Amino acid sequence: xxxxxxxxxxxxxxxxxxxxLREAExxxxxxxxxxxxxxxxxxxxxxxxxxxxSADRPYRTLVEQMQEGAVTLSLDGFVLYGNERLGEIVRRPxxxxxxxxxxxxxxxxxxxxxxxxxxDSAEEAVRSEFSLLADDGQVVPAYLSFRTLTLDSSEExxxxxxxxxxxxxxxxxxxxSQAQKMEAVGQLTGGLAHDFNNLxxxxxxxxxxxxxxxxxxxxxxxxxxxxxxxxxGAKLTAQLLAFSRSQKxxxxxxxxxxxxxxxxxxxxxxxxxTVRIKLNLxxxxxxxxxxxxxxxxxxxxxxxxxxxAMPTGGSLNITTQHHPQPVEGAPQGVMQVCVxxxxxxxxxxxxxxxxxxxxxxxxxxxxxxxxxxxVQSIVEQSNGWxxxxxxPGAGTQVFLTLPYxxxxxxxxxxxxESSMPSQYTGKRVMLIxxxxxxxxxVIDMLEALGHQVREADSGLAGIKLIxxxxxxxxxxxxxxxxxxxxxxxxxxRQKHPDLPLIFISGFSDTAQLQEAxxxxxxxxRKPFTIxxxxxxxxxxxx
Numbered sequence: 001x002x003x004x005x006x007x008x009x010x011x012x013x014x015x016x017x018x019x020x021l022r023e024a025e026x027x028x029x030x031x032x033x034x035x036x037x038x039x040x041x042x043x044x045x046x047x048x049x050x051x052x053x054s055a056d057r058p059y060r061t062l063v064e065q066m067q068e069g070a071v072t073l074s075l076d077g078f079v080l081y082g083n084e085r086l087g088e089i090v091r092r093p094x095x096x097x098x099x100x101x102x103x104x105x106x107x108x109x110x111x112x113x114x115x116x117x118x119x120d121s122a123e124e125a126v127r128s129e130f131s132l133l134a135d136d137g138q139v140v141p142a143y144l145s146f147r148t149l150t151l152d153s154s155e156e157x158x159x160x161x162x163x164x165x166x167x168x169x170x171x172x173x174x175x176x177s178q179a180q181k182m183e184a185v186g187q188l189t190g191g192l193a194h195d196f197n198n199l200x201x202x203x204x205x206x207x208x209x210x211x212x213x214x215x216x217x218x219x220x221x222x223x224x225x226x227x228x229x230x231x232x233g234a235k236l237t238a239q240l241l242a243f244s245r246s247q248k249x250x251x252x253x254x255x256x257x258x259x260x261x262x263x264x265x266x267x268x269x270x271x272x273x274t275v276r277i278k279l280n281l282x283x284x285x286x287x288x289x290x291x292x293x294x295x296x297x298x299x300x301x302x303x304x305x306x307x308x309a310m311p312t313g314g315s316l317n318i319t320t321q322h323h324p325q326p327v328e329g330a331p332q333g334v335m336q337v338c339v340x341x342x343x344x345x346x347x348x349x350x351x352x353x354x355x356x357x358x359x360x361x362x363x364x365x366x367x368x369x370x371x372x373x374x375v376q377s378i379v380e381q382s383n384g385w386x387x388x389x390x391x392p393g394a395g396t397q398v399f400l401t402l403p404y405x406x407x408x409x410x411x412x413x414x415x416x417e418s419s420m421p422s423q424y425t426g427k428r429v430m431l432i433x434x435x436x437x438x439x440x441x442v443i444d445m446l447e448a449l450g451h452q453v454r455e456a457d458s459g460l461a462g463i464k465l466i467x468x469x470x471x472x473x474x475x476x477x478x479x480x481x482x483x484x485x486x487x488x489x490x491x492x493r494q495k496h497p498d499l500p501l502i503f504i505s506g507f508s509d510t511a512q513l514q515e516a517x518x519x520x521x522x523x524x525r526k527p528f529t530i531x532x533x534x535x536x537x538x539x540x541x542x
Contacts, residue, residue, distance in 0.1 A: 069163030075148070077102050077118055080158060089142065089165045091134040107131040107139060121146040121159055129166065141166040173377070203229045230527060251382065253287035253405055256295070256335050257320055263296045267303055267316075274313035275306070284322040288335055288402040290382035298375040302339040302398050305372070309343025309396060316341050329383065330403030337400040346390040354388055375400070427541055428469075431455045432462035432488065433477040433504065438526075442475065442504070445530045451537075459483030463491055470496055473541050475524075478505035500540040504528070 069086030073079055082097045090097065090105050097105075106114045110130050120126045125147040132140040146161035206226030210219055260281060267277055299318070306316050317340045324333040346354065355372045375398070376386045384402035429451045433439040439455055446453045454471065456462035459480055466474070474492065478485035485503050492499055503523045524536050 069142075069165070071102070071161045071163060073102055073118070073146075073159040073161065075118075075122075075157060075159065077115070077159075086163055089134075089140060089163055090132055091136055091138070091140075096135070105132050107133050117144070118146065118159060122148045122157075132163075141170055203233075251289045251291055253289055254292050254295075255284070255287055256290075256337060256402065257281045257284065259292050259295055260299065260318060260320070260337075263299065266296075267300065270300065271303055271307050271316065275310055276313075276315045277303075278315060278317045280317065280319045282320050282322050284320070284335060286322075286332070286335070286404045288382065288384075289405040290384075290402060291378070294378045295382070298378045298400065299337070299339060301372070301375050306339065306341035306343060306396065309341055309345075314342035314395075332404040332406060334384075334401050334403050337402075338397055339400070340395060340397040342395045345392045345394045345396055346388075347392055351388060351390050354390075355386070372398075427451045427472040427537060429453050429537075430462060430466055430471040430474045432457075432459060432474065432480075432485075434458060434480045435477070438477075442533075445533055446475075448530060449534050449537075459485070459488035463488065463495075466492065466496070466499075470499065473500045473502065473537060475502050475504055478503050502536055502540060 066083060066085055069089045070081075070083040071079060071086055072081040079098050079100055079102050082094055084094070087094045087097060092105075103111050103114055107130075113128075114130060117126055117128055117130075125145065127143065127145045129141065129143050132142045134140050143164040143166055144161060145164075146159055148157050148159050150157045203226045206222040206229070209216075209222045210226075213219070216222075260279065264277070264279070271277060303316060303318075310316075317338070319338040319340070321336045321338070322333070323336060326333060355376050372388075379386050379400050379402065382402055384400060387399040387401070388396065389399070390396040429446050431439060431442055431446070431453055432455075433442065434457050436457070439457065443453050443455060454465055454469075456465055459476075460483055462474070462476075476485045476488060480488075483491075485505065489501055489503075492501065501522065503521060504526060505523065522536065522540055524533065
């Protein structure tokens, strides 16, 4: 420190301070460049030694203790440095990371995109998600943030990056998604009890009339009424199972208008009678790439939010618009869905937070605050984007924009034939189902088709019968006690690898089925018609 002596003017004192500052800066520069090794500072009470290593140590300690992976790369992508956390993320010792191409740790399908990512880091900070390939073969979802830095004009620039492991986040998102889906299912239960009682009344009443007056000319009409009620019940059940099932997003080409039309009954029953639902769907034969179940869930969430914003009633308008003009990220154009309500609207503050997870304006216990966050996640995973327009007293509009895809339509199950086939093949069928009533109805259907049927009420009993005489095909229920359908299938595959199997189930774990018999598992969903049953038998036993 410079002491100010008596008689020293302000100008001379300021000049002395400037010279001292310049001297300190020159000394630090000398240390940095290696011209001197250390700076000794004598305070009169002690002497402090300042070196480049001692200055750098706190920063190195900080980087090593980060919960994120830290990495520096050469411009061509080779690792110059990585902290311990980076090794933990890719599950490799650092000696197998440093001096290796970082692209080796990216799954092969994303390496070309990673190269472009590195090149873009020269212009600005870049951020994106990638799938990293761990040393044990596991895929680790990660968020990369990279930026190219120039240290000195005489040195080659380096790329500095931060790697965030998203594994725990993905697990949390899956749990939150499941919680949100169950909340949506919970919204349905009150109305569904009434609806199913009506459906069951139609079925029971029709069958009672047929039983009492089997020779009446009205039997055909009663039969049609009962079948129609059963079809409505099956559709509602299928939608409930789809919503409650925990599954990842399975993208497939689909038509948005078809998805919306198919869920109209579900919307009406969920929203209630105080809200008028209006559809204005612009025709389009093009497909988008999304998950139909998840897209239905997104629209249902928006409809539930709209209903809550209209406590005294109002209108819910669902509109689709076809935009064939190319835009960024959608060279073939887009389809835009608008879900609009006439409710209370949002303030700017609420609107800015609307997509934040757990943010909710509802009371405690009235919502999770995950609806809009999940809508955004579903649409963005479908390569689309979401926009929200709202103002107090002016209602809310949510726009879901999805790009068209050049892929063809996902193959759908062919519709049931309106009449029974004229020729039957007379196959030997083994039917395994623990439900007595279902088993005997299916036996009657099979015999009506001209097939020979043997039955078993358990997986073990069915296996014993098959060991005695191998059938042409096995109809196998999935949900059975002791041995379920997947376990029976494993045993049958070992004993009779070429034996055709058809699973019949109202609710089955597709992943468990595929684990047992592979992705070619044939599933006949309950309830099914006699024509659909015959079609499946012909499919697996030509």
